[in-house]
Amino acid sequence: MEVLFFLLFAAMATVAGLGVVLAKNPVYSALSLIVCFVQVAALFILLRSPFLAAVQIFVYVGTTIVLFIIVIVMLDIQQALFERFIPGNTLLILAVPLVLGATMLPMLLGSDKLAALYTKSQAAGAQLEGTTAELGTALFTQYLLPFEVISVILLVALVGAILLAKKETR
Amino acid sequence: MVPLSWYLALSAIIFIIGLAGVLLRRNVLIVLMCLELMLNSVNINLITFSYYLQDLRGQILAIFVITITAAEVAVALAIVIAMMRNRTTLKVDDINLMKE
Incomplete structure (x- = not known):
């Protein structure tokens, strides 16, 4: 059953990801990015991390894509409709991700050996509840300093974004 | 399982599609979206290992x-x-000046 759901979500995420790259209209790209992110959130639930799934929906779909759509609507998209890919030999550029994929393939084929790690961690009695409470406790005790640093980064990015996007007054 | x-x-x-x-894409907005796709594939990896190793650190990193x-x-x-306000271009190969 779980395998069936994984295949469903994975297939839809892949198709939506291809849609982001191939769509002519930037709005369609943004919408298929939403589909992809929702599928990935579903995969997070399959991986027993419901908090991350909720964060994925809130942050990516609720904030990031909405920002993208606002900016797309502000811009003139006529230009983008006619020039989808960069000029020149695209096949040559396509070779880069293909070579990367070819180098990843042997690693992926050998990665089932890592499943032994799972049985080892099971045997060691490391049973993770996967609850949000556990995550929150770890975040606010052991990882408090990185958490504070990341919030400062977010604040600085916010101020910087407002400053950059502000109209210059001369 | x-x-x-x-x-x-x-x-x-998903990482290769994003790459x-x-x-390949010419519009800078689509390039940013594909960057999101790549970061998301990294998150899938982190959470997968967090689940298979029964370790919270992957989720915290995510x-x-x-x-x-x-x-x-x-x-x-x-x-x-x-950039749009100054130069009105969004093609990645036309963005080559830091000053207007």
Whole structure:
């Protein structure tokens, strides 16, 4: 059953990801990015991390894509409709991700050996509840300093974004 | 139970799709979206290992990645708006000046 759901979500995420790259209209790209992110959130639930799934929906779909759509609507998209890919030999550029994929393939084929790690961690009695409470406790005790640093980064990015996007007054 | 390598394969496929988009697309907004796709595939990897090793650290790292992504998108879109105001081009191969 779980395998069936994984295949469903994975297939839809892949198709939506291809849609982001191939769509002519930037709005369609943004919408298929939403589909992809929702599928990935579903995969997070399959991986027993419901908090991350909720964060994925809130942050990516609720904030990031909405920002993208606002900016797309502000811009003139006529230009983008006619020039989808960069000029020149695209096949040559396509070779880069293909070579990367070819180098990843042997690693992926050998990665089932890592499943032994799972049985080892099971045997060691490391049973993770996967609850949000556990995550929150770890975040606010052991990882408090990185958490504070990341919030400062977010604040600085916010101020910087407002400053950059502000109209210059001369 | 789903084998570990299936999740890793999905993550690799999404990463490669995102990389192809970053390299091939001409509109800077689509390039940013494909960058999101690549970061998301990294998150899939982190959470997969967090589940298979029964270790919380993967999930915590994923939270940090998501936060950094939000900050990055805010700054990048602000730069896009500033660029549009000055030069009215969004083609990645035409953006070659830091001053107007």
